Amino acid sequence: MARPHENHREDVAGRANVEDTPELLAYYADLDRFGAGALWTVANKIEPWEPQSSSVPMLWRWTELREPVLRSVDLVTPEKAGRRVIYLRNPGRDDVAAAVGWIYSGLQVMNPGEAASAHRHSASAIRFILEGAGAYTVVDGHKMTLGRNDFVLTPNGTWHEHAVAAEGSPCIWQDCLDIPFVNAMEANFYEVHPDLTQAVGYAVDDMTKTWGNAGLTPSGGDWAKGYSPMFKYEWAPTYDALQRYAGCTDGSPFDGVMMEYVNPTTNGPVMRTLGASMQMLRPGEHTKAHRHTGSYLYTVAKGSGHSIINGKRFDWSERDIFCVPSWAWHEHVNGSATEDACLFCLSDLPVMRALGLYREQAFGENGGHQPIK
Numbered sequence: 001m002a003r004p005h006e007n008h009r010e011d012v013a014g015r016a017n018v019e020d021t022p023e024l025l026a027y028y029a030d031l032d033r034f035g036a037g038a039l040w041t042v043a044n045k046i047e048p049w050e051p052q053s054s055s056v057p058m059l060w061r062w063t064e065l066r067e068p069v070l071r072s073v074d075l076v077t078p079e080k081a082g083r084r085v086i087y088l089r090n091p092g093r094d095d096v097a098a099a100v101g102w103i104y105s106g107l108q109v110m111n112p113g114e115a116a117s118a119h120r121h122s123a124s125a126i127r128f129i130l131e132g133a134g135a136y137t138v139v140d141g142h143k144m145t146l147g148r149n150d151f152v153l154t155p156n157g158t159w160h161e162h163a164v165a166a167e168g169s170p171c172i173w174q175d176c177l178d179i180p181f182v183n184a185m186e187a188n189f190y191e192v193h194p195d196l197t198q199a200v201g202y203a204v205d206d207m208t209k210t211w212g213n214a215g216l217t218p219s220g221g222d223w224a225k226g227y228s229p230m231f232k233y234e235w236a237p238t239y240d241a242l243q244r245y246a247g248c249t250d251g252s253p254f255d256g257v258m259m260e261y262v263n264p265t266t267n268g269p270v271m272r273t274l275g276a277s278m279q280m281l282r283p284g285e286h287t288k289a290h291r292h293t294g295s296y297l298y299t300v301a302k303g304s305g306h307s308i309i310n311g312k313r314f315d316w317s318e319r320d321i322f323c324v325p326s327w328a329w330h331e332h333v334n335g336s337a338t339e340d341a342c343l344f345c346l347s348d349l350p351v352m353r354a355l356g357l358y359r360e361q362a363f364g365e366n367g368g369h370q371p372i373k
Contacts, residue, residue, distance in 0.1 A: 016040035051293060054092040055100045055325035057309040062130075062319035069107045069172055078116045084109055085175060088321065093180070100323035101295025102181035102348060103274075108162070109172045110135070115163035118193035124227070124271045125154040125177040126346055127162070128299055130319050134168015137161070139231055141201035144208065146173070149235030149301045149344070155227035155271055156182075159198050174299060174321065176346045178273045207231040211264045221265075228263035228270040235301070239342065242280040253367055254290045256281045256332070269350040281305060281334035281341045288367035289331040292360040294352040296324040296345055303341025305334045311373040329363055329370050 018024070018040050031037050069086050078084050087106035088099040099105035108127075110116070112134060128151040129135060135146040139160045144152050154160040164171045182188045203209070210218055211230040214237075223229045242257055251257040258279035261270050269275040278301065281287070289308065298307075304317040309330045314322055324330045334341040352358040363370060 016043040051327035053101065053295075053325035053327060055090050055098070055295065055323065056092045057312060057314065057323060057325060057328060058088075058090055058100070059314040059316060059320060059322040060088055062317070062321075065107060066131075066172070066319075069109050070170065073109055073111055073170070078110065078114055083116055090323065092325075096180040096183065098180045099176075099321075100297055100325055102178060102184060103295050103297055103346065104175075104177045104179040105297055105321070105346075106175045107172055108175050109170065110162065110164045111170050112164050112168045113166040115197070116161055117196040118159050118161035118198045119191060120157055120159045120193075121190040122156050122188045123177045123179045123182045124156040124273050125160075125175060126270075126274055126276060127152050127154065128174040128176065128344060128346075130172045130174055130299075132164070132169045132171030134165035135171040135173065136163055136165065138163075138198055138200060141198060142207050142231060143200045143202070143204045144232040145205055146232065147235065149238075150232060151276065151344070152232045153228060153230075153270055155225075156273075159193055161193075161197060176274065176297060178348070181273060181348070181351070205232065208234065212237070217264060223265045226272050228261075228265075230264060230270075233261050233270075233276070238278050239302075242278060242342065246280060246282065251280075251282075253288045254331075254362070255279050256285055256287055271350070272354070273348065273351055275347050275349040277345045277347070279332075279343050279345065281332055281343070283339060284334060284337050286333045286369070287331045289329050289363035289370045290360060290367060291327050291329045291363070293326050293358055294347055294349050295326050296347045298322050298324070299344045299346075301342040301344045303334060303336060303339055305332065305336070305341050307332045308370050308372060311370050313372050331363075331369060 028038060072084055072086060076084055085106040085108045087097060090099050097104060129146045129148050137144050137152045137160060139154055140158045146152055207230055241259060245259060246257045256279050258277055261276040262268060263270055300316050300318050300320045302318060306313055306315040307322060307330060309324055310328045316322055
């Protein structure tokens with residue numbers, strides 16, 4: 001923590017507590033002229049006792065957003081807009097266009113027969129399919145067909161393009177990228193493919209067929225890149241895995257039955273900066289409250305219920321999206337007595353873990369429930 005000069009007052013905890021005087025204000029003005037400043041004037045802001053997220057808990061309702069998203073189809077084309085996306089605004093992160101923390105998210109819509117031009121960028125992305133049939137993505141020549149609740153990776157630096165087959169239906173998917181984080185690192189590049197499209201050079205869905213086989217890896221399979229080779233993660237085997245796991249575990253008191261999507265070659269996160277998980281809340285389940293560092297963006301894949309975030313209740317149903325800011329108390333409730341609920345979560349957990357910044361705390365001595373404000 002800040003340690004002011006011995007002649008300056010500080011509170012009992014050793015925090016900066018210096019009163020402004022005419023002499024000090026003049027001194028600060030002089031420092032400002034030289035591109036400098038006194039640490040004690042900002043210490044309490046830049047060194048908080050615990051994380052102070054500028055993000056606020058938010059809930060984006062599918063029933064409210066779907067119609068405006070579809071309306072954009074009649075207003076702009078993918079060619080003119082670049083990407084026809086309605087992004088999710090967190091009022092605490094307007095300055096960086098983030099949904100929560102350093103995570104950007106938006107809803108992208110495409111009609112049958114439409115295609116967005118191929119491009120690549122420094123930001124990593126996960127696309128979670130919300131509605132429609134016939135969507136596909138091509139990543140470095142690998143074509144992945146996509147159905148509801150599937151998600152596809154477009155890792156940083158890979159050529160990728162999105163389209164909907166002519167025989168499909170209007171498709172909406174959720175884009176989740178680490179754009180604000182990469183921009184904060186001042187390391188973002190963006191490039192359009194010189195041919196505006198890329199050739200498909202492999203069998204359709206080859207990466208999932210090669211690497212997504214229930215713990216089996218191809219003989220002689222070689223993959224040294226820093227992201228998962230699987231590219232596409234499908235809903236059906238995910239839900240099946242959750243059901244089977246639920247048959248032999250009580251699950252976490254804080255997260256229910258939760259499983260992380262992993263890179264099959266390392267058992268680590270699917271990408272270096274973005275992690276993904278799916279959790280099942282069994283009928284009537286009410287998790288205990290806890291908080292942890294990192295930012296979390298949830299999409300309701302199945303069922304309905306509510307979450308309590310920092311003492312406020314947020315009711316959700318299928319395809320709704322909500323966020324939990326870093327170090328915010330949260331707990332989840334499945335509102336059905338007969339059906340399970342599933343939450344897809346996109347997070348910056350890989351960054352928290354890699355930098356040694358992950359920390360978790362239960363609410364109360366052994367975990368309990370928050371009072372609702």
